[in-house]
Amino acid sequence: MAYSADSWMKEYNEAAKLADDIGGMISEHDKLVSTGPENQRHASSIRRKITILGTRLDSLQSVLTKMPSNRPISEKEMNRRRDMLSNLRTKKDQMASALNMSNSRNRDSLLGPDAKPADAMSRTVGLDNRGIVGLQRQIMKG
Structure with a gap:
C-alpha cells in the first residue's frame, strides 16, 4: 500500500487514539474487583489491544523507513515522526508493564504477602x- 504523508499521519492518529483507549481501559481495570472472570476478560481485551497497537506501530515504522526514497517530507519532519513513534512505543511499553504489574499484584494476593x-x-x-x-x-x- 502506497502511503502519502497525510495517510501516515492519519494512521498515526488512529494508533494514538487506540493508545488513549488502552490507557482508559487500564484505569478501569485497576478499579475492578481484583479477581473473577470479568476482570480476566478485561485484562485479556487490554492485552489484545496492546498487541494490535504494537503491530500498528511496527507498520508505521516500516512505512516511515521507506518514505525517504520518495522524499515527500523534509528531514526535520521525518525526525519529528520518528520521535512521535518512539514516544508512542514507550507509552505502549509502559501500559503493558502496568498491566503486568497489576496481574502480579493479583497473584500476590492469592499466594499471600511475599x-x-x-x-x-x-x-x-x-x-x-x-x-x-x-x-x-x-x-x-x-
Missing part, C-alpha cells in the same frame, strides 16, 4: 492430598 513459588512448594513437601487442600484453605482464609 510468598515465593519455592516457599509455597516447600510448604507442601510431605503433605498428602488432604493436607494440600487444608493448606490451600488456610492460605485462602488469610
Whole structure:
C-alpha cells in the first residue's frame, strides 16, 4: 500500500487514539474487583489491544523507513515522526508493564504477602492430598 504523508499521519492518529483507549481501559481495570472472570476478560481485551497497537506501530515504522526514497517530507519532519513513534512505543511499553504489574499484584494476593513459588512448594513437601487442600484453605482464609 502506497502511503502519502497525510495517510501516515492519519494512521498515526488512529494508533494514538487506540493508545488513549488502552490507557482508559487500564484505569478501569485497576478499579475492578481484583479477581473473577470479568476482570480476566478485561485484562485479556487490554492485552489484545496492546498487541494490535504494537503491530500498528511496527507498520508505521516500516512505512516511515521507506518514505525517504520518495522524499515527500523534509528531514526535520521525518525526525519529528520518528520521535512521535518512539514516544508512542514507550507509552505502549509502559501500559503493558502496568498491566503486568497489576496481574502480579493479583497473584500476590492469592499466594499471600511475599510468598515465593519455592516457599509455597516447600510448604507442601510431605503433605498428602488432604493436607494440600487444608493448606490451600488456610492460605485462602488469610
